[in-house]
Amino acid sequence: MTPLLTYVLRLADDNLIVAQRLGELIASMPDLEEDIAVANIGLDHLGQARNFYHYASELDPDGRDEDQFAMERSEREFLNATLVEQPNGDFAQTQVRQFLLDAYQVPLYGAMTASADERLAAIAAKAVKEARYHLERSSAWVVRLGDGTPESFERVSRAVDYLWPYAGDLFHADDVEVELAESGVAVDPATIRPTFNATVAAIFATANLTVPDEAYVRSGGRTGFHTEHLGHLLPEMQSLYRAHPGATW
Template identity: 50%
Template structure:
């Protein structure tokens, strides 16, 4: 049972904007980068119905990213817009965790990446929607319903692949071995998050972990795949140290704005 309490929260919507800005930006970058990765499947999905399912999830995340970017631009108060933040920053300025920038790989890799993210995203939003920052709580409230569906989608695919054929089991097992190391960063607070956790604006991630771990264990058990143990957590994305993949991703994502500055359509 999740018992995050915000009773020590001294903050309301009037949280120091300069403290809140990097965290909101991190949430925005995370949703944007994963949305872009999922959109790469568009037209290449294993079957039409799943092509659409991934595009739907990508659009949900993109919408969420926009809300965060708009709020971040407001918090920063330097006249930058959501587009400036999304399209005109370099890779080292991005604050997304490493997990979401990892390449799609095969369908199993995409599903495992999504499952690790969804499990974290769902539990984070569940806490944030009752948080003291009303703007953030509003975005979380709306996105929580979407995240609940995403988690259902990725959980069911983990189970189907694991409990499917010998080949799908093997591919799932491989994807888990490749991606589980990126899960730890999600719930390891970066300095920007620690500062907000101290004043109760962001939940203590330790309070989210029991529910997340129990859920993951339950899904993997149903999928008949072993859960990796003693995984070294790769991290760095949240402080701007990214894998090489992000640069390639951004060069495609930002191409239009870089080539035709200020273009709209």
């Protein structure tokens, strides 16, 4: 795979996998409003994933289409960061996972609108508006839970401690990203880390939460080394397609 195809698939996979996680929650959220919200946010991510897969299919020497990228690849071929595959857990864990992803995607897409690659710039210009709205929502929930009851504070604190090492994977750049960033195509995650850190610091301070130390990062997702959770997510997501390859509505 060319570096550009690899990069586009990483962007696509982050969005597809988190969309699948959010989809699992439909009809299971604590109230109707959250149910609608989780479905719509998932839909935004799925739409962003499709835009990236569509581009990937044009870059792919094997000519795989959107469905083949999503449904025919195995765990080792998915290039999402380990954060997005983490289970929904309780409500706090779902919101913290979303918040960490949103705090990353807003500056990511913001910077990508200036990419030398016009397709990436166009997809990002669309996606950044959606990501901002997601961040507004997930920030509000983190504050409400952290600044809420002892129970909600306890749960959101636990979620932060659990997810923090996986959030680090979002920033674990390899040569693919660094070299593409040098040619103005990709966003070097190191350049958006300060914005991410500032967002997290501001929201956590308001939420009475402590930003964990940078002790350990569970990296590897970008090169296909995942946690056990992706291996459980994929069979469910892909079962229909694999049973009826090429089926259409």
